[in-house]
Amino acid sequence: MKKFMVIAMVLLSLLLLASCGGGGEDPTTTVPSTKETTTEPVTESESEKALAEFRKYMKDENYICGVAYLGYYPEDIGMIIEDLQYKGIYEKHSFLEEIRRKDFYAVEGSEFYAVVPAEGVKIALNEYTFDEDANGSVVRNLAETSETPAFIRCNISDIMPNIQVVITTDDGKTQEYYPSLSLENGTLSKAQQIYDFTPYDLIGGHFENNGESTEGQLGFIGSWWGEYTLNDELLTLTMELTSDGMATYGYGYGNSEILEYFEGSWYYEPEDKVNLIMYGGPQSSEGSEADSTEQYETDIMLSWSYDENDGTLTLTHLSGGVLLYGTEGESFTFEKM
Numbered sequence: 001m002k003k004f005m006v007i008a009m010v011l012l013s014l015l016l017l018a019s020c021g022g023g024g025e026d027p028t029t030t031v032p033s034t035k036e037t038t039t040e041p042v043t044e045s046e047s048e049k050a051l052a053e054f055r056k057y058m059k060d061e062n063y064i065c066g067v068a069y070l071g072y073y074p075e076d077i078g079m080i081i082e083d084l085q086y087k088g089i090y091e092k093h094s095f096l097e098e099i100r101r102k103d104f105y106a107v108e109g110s111e112f113y114a115v116v117p118a119e120g121v122k123i124a125l126n127e128y129t130f131d132e133d134a135n136g137s138v139v140r141n142l143a144e145t146s147e148t149p150a151f152i153r154c155n156i157s158d159i160m161p162n163i164q165v166v167i168t169t170d171d172g173k174t175q176e177y178y179p180s181l182s183l184e185n186g187t188l189s190k191a192q193q194i195y196d197f198t199p200y201d202l203i204g205g206h207f208e209n210n211g212e213s214t215e216g217q218l219g220f221i222g223s224w225w226g227e228y229t230l231n232d233e234l235l236t237l238t239m240e241l242t243s244d245g246m247a248t249y250g251y252g253y254g255n256s257e258i259l260e261y262f263e264g265s266w267y268y269e270p271e272d273k274v275n276l277i278m279y280g281g282p283q284s285s286e287g288s289e290a291d292s293t294e295q296y297e298t299d300i301m302l303s304w305s306y307d308e309n310d311g312t313l314t315l316t317h318l319s320g321g322v323l324l325y326g327t328e329g330e331s332f333t334f335e336k337m
Contacts, residue, residue: 045097046094047094047095047096047097047098048098050093050094050095051095051098051116051149052119054066054093054095054116054197055116055117055118055119056119058116058118058119058195059118059119059120059121061195062193063118063193063194063195064117064118064121064167064169064175064193064194065115065116065117065118065121065123065165065167065177065193065194065195066114066115066116066117066118066194066195066196066197067113067114067115067116067165067177067179067188067194067195067196067197067198068093068113068114068188068196068197068198068199069111069112069113069179069181069187069188069198069203070084070089070112070113070114070198070199070203071083071084071112071203071245071265072110072111072112072245072246072265073110073112073153074110074263074279075279077101077104077151078101080112080151084096087199087202087203088202089199089202089203092199092202093114093197093199095116095149096114096149098148098149099114099148099149099150099151100148103143103145103148103149103150103151104150104151104152104153105125105142105143105150105151105152105153106152106153106154107127107142107152107153107154107162107163108154108156108162109153109154109155109156109157109162110153110155110246111153111154111155111179111180111181112151112152112153113151113152113153113154113163113179114149114150114151114152114197115149115150115151115152115165115179116149116197117145117146117147117149117167118195120169120170121146121167121168121169121170122144122145122146122167122168123144123145123146123150123165123166123167123168124141124143124144124165124166124168125141125142125143125144125150125152125163125164125165126138126139126140126141126142126163126164126165126166127139127140127142127162127163127164128161128162128163128164128178129162130160134160136164138164152179154179155179155180155181158180158181158183159183161178161179161180163178163179164176164177164178165177165178165179175191175192175193177191177194186242186243187200203245218268219304219305219306219308219313220241220266220274220304220306220313220315221241221242221243222240222241222313222336222337223238223239223240223336223337224238224239224240224241224313224334224335224336224337225237225238225239225334225335225337226239226332226333226334226335228251228324228327228332230324230325230326230327233253234253235251235252235253235259235324236251236252236253236254237249237250237251237323237324237332237334238250238251238337239334241266241274245265245266245267246263246264246265246266247262247263247264247265247266247276247277247278248261248262248263248264248278249261249262249276249278249280249323250262250280250283251323251324252283258283259282259283260280260281260282260283261280261281261283262278262279262280262281262298263278263279263280264276264277264278264279264280264297265277265278269301271303272303272304272305273301273302273303273304273318274301274302274303274304274315275299275300275301275302276298276299276300276302277297277298277299277300278297278298278300279295279296279297279298280295280296280298281294281295281296282294282295298320298321299320299321300317300320300321300322300323301317301318301319301320302315302316302317302318303315303316303318304316311335311336312333312334312335313333313334313335313336314331314332314333314334315331315332315334316329316330316331316332317329317330317331
């Protein structure tokens with residue numbers, strides 16, 4: 001009797017399990033998953049789109065490479081980028097955002113350029129040199145690219161550039177270009193099929209009218225010297241303002257001891273004003289930096305007038321830093337060196 005009851009209970013349990021579906025799923029009645037696997041589309045940034053459009057534009061217009069002079073910069077790349085952004089150059093040429101810090105190449109010199117290959121074009125950047133007979137040769141290869149534009153800083157000489165750009169088109173033809181500034185008017189040196197996208201209206205007031213130099217109108221261009229008596233001491237002041245926007249300034253006792261010396265850039269402002277943004281400071285008796293911790297940046301706004309009759313330049317302090325301590329609002333007269 002007990003054995004019969006055990007068998008009956010086992011059979012009953014099996015029946016209950018079968019009625020509850022515990023015997024396994026029928027693969028023909030399995031409900032499919034409602035979860036879908038999707039792949040997010042890769043979208044281009046605005047700067048990537050701008051770069052692609054610019055490269056295509058150059059190809060369509062039969063240019064093989066775009067080059068822009070962006071200013072005179074002895075500073076590090078971080079400070080340079082901040083200044084380019086401040087001037088609105090990144091806003092005008094948004095594709096410059098695609099140039100990363102790793103795409104910055106520097107040799108001796110402080111002229112700063114951007115180089116962008118046209119669509120389908122490869123470029124090689126080489127450090128270049130000239131011997132005493134003016135024969136040029138490659139020192140070393142810096143980079144090769146067919147997609148990424150580059151920043152380069154170069155040129156300690158106006159007549160012997162030290163960067164070579166070798167451009168190779170999709171049909172295998174090559175052309176060499178040496179980024180530099182024209183000795184005639186300070187704009188980018190021209191070459192066949194090179195597109196000049198220099199933002200002349202933004203990099204400094206010495207460039208206006210889409211690259212036409214106004215050097216003839218700017219009487220402060222040149223090398224100058226002057227004298228000023230401060231606290232009963234006669235000081236000699238020297239200044240150089242070049243057509244490519246470079247500025248240097250120093251003062252000291254006569255032709256011997258330099259007290260302070262600065263380097264940087266000048267920017268033309270409306271109504272005959274000039275803005276000097278320079279870095280420097282105290283010098284040792286040998287003319288070198290006395291202490292790097294004493295170096296500083298100075299931002300000086302001056303009005304200027306040039307007397308063509310006697311060839312003198314008068315600079316009057318308006319705001320910001322000063323040419324000499326305690327001379328706010330004072331005027332300084334310079335003569336050509």
